[in-house]
Amino acid sequence: MTSCNTLSGSLITAARRRGVPVVLTATDFWFVCARNTLLKPDGSLCSGPETPWKCAQCMLADAKAYRWPRRLLPKETVASLLQAVGRFPVVTNRRGFRGMLGDWQGRFDFLRQALQQVDRIVTASRFLRTFLIRYGVSPERIQESSYGIDTEWATSFQTKSPSPRLRVGFIGQILPAKGPDLLVRAVRSLSPDAPVEVRIYGDLSKAPQYSETLLEQARLDRRISFPGTFDNSQMGRVLSEIDVLVVPSIWYDFPLVIPSAFATKTPVVATNLPGMNESVTPEVDGLLFDRHDWEGLASIIRRFIDDPGLLERLRTRIQPVKTMREFAAECLDIYACIGKR
Secondary structure, three states: OOOOOOOOOHHHHHHHHOOOOOEEEEOOOOOOOOOOOOEOOOOOEOOOOOOHHHHHHHHHOOOHHHHHHHHHOOHHHHHHHHHHHOOOHHHHOOOOOOOOOOOHHHHHHHHHHHHHOOOEEEEOOHHHHHHHHHOOOOHHHEEEOOOOEOOHHHHHOOOOOOOOOEEEEEEOOOOHHHOHHHHHHHHHOOOOOOOEEEEEEOOOOOOHHHHHHHHHHHOOOOOEEEEEOOOHHHHHHHHHOOOEEEEOOOOOOOOOHHHHHHHOOOOEEEEOOOOOOOOOOEOOOEEEEOOOOHHHHHHHHHHHHHOOHHHHHHHHHOOOOOEHHHHHHHHHHHHHHHHOO
C-alpha cells in the first residue's frame, strides 16, 4: 500500500488481524501530519508533531471554533477546552468541526501503533525516513529506495532542438505550495530583452484565486505562457521542447516529474529542500535555490543565458533513471524476504 490518506490506518490493522504481511510505500507525510504536507497555514514549514495541541492549532487556524474563543479567553483555556471537546465524535463530526477539531493524541497513538504493525516501509526520501524513526519506527524496518519509472517512452525524446531562447518549463499543480509564482517573479525581474521563454503547464482551475493572481502577474510579460494540462502520454514531447525544468515547491516535495525530466536528459532547477535536494545534485544534473528565493532563481536563469555551455554540461552528467522493472525487482525481493518469516 501507499498512503492511507483516504483509507485510514485501520487498513493495516485489518490486514494484520488476518495474518497478511504489510509493506507500506511511504510517499507522503500523512502518518505524521494530518495536512499531509508539513506546511503550516501561514506557509511556514513544520518541524513535526511534537504535541497534540500543535497539530490542533494548525488544523483549526482558520476555523471559527478557534478564532472566536481566542478573542475572549486565555490561550491556555482555549487549548484545554478544544482538546477536551475534541475527544467526542458527536461534536467533531458536526459541520464546521469535521476535519479540523479532533482527538489528536488519539490520532498519534493509533497511527503510531499501526506503523508498528507494518512489516517493511519503503520510502524514496532520507528525510521522510528520519521523520518516521522520530515517530517511533525502528530503522531496520525502513528501506530507502528511489522511485522507479517507465522510461521506454523517453528514449525518443533525449535530444533538444536548437533554440535562440532558453526554454524553461514548469509541470505540476498550479497551487501555492508548488511555487509557480516564484518562477513568474524570477522571469519578470530579468531584462525585457533576456532570451528566455517560460511554459507553465498545469490546471488553472485547481485554485482559481491563486491562478488569477498568477495570470495577472504574468500578463505584461509575453515570454510567459500557460499551455494548460496534457495527457501523460505527451510527457516526452513536452520535456523535449524545454531546456530546463524548474521545480520551485515550498514544501518537502519529491515529485515524479524530476526523474521524468532526467529520463529525457533535461536538467532540473529545484528548491533546496529535502525531497528535491535528494534528487537533484548541484552542478551535476541541475541546480538548487533557497526556499521562496525567486531572486536566486532569477540568478540561475541568468547563469544559463550567460553560459550557453552549462546546459550541455549538466545534460551529459545526468545518470540513467531507475526503471520500473528495477524498482519492481527490489519490491519482489522485499516481499520474498517477508514471506520467509
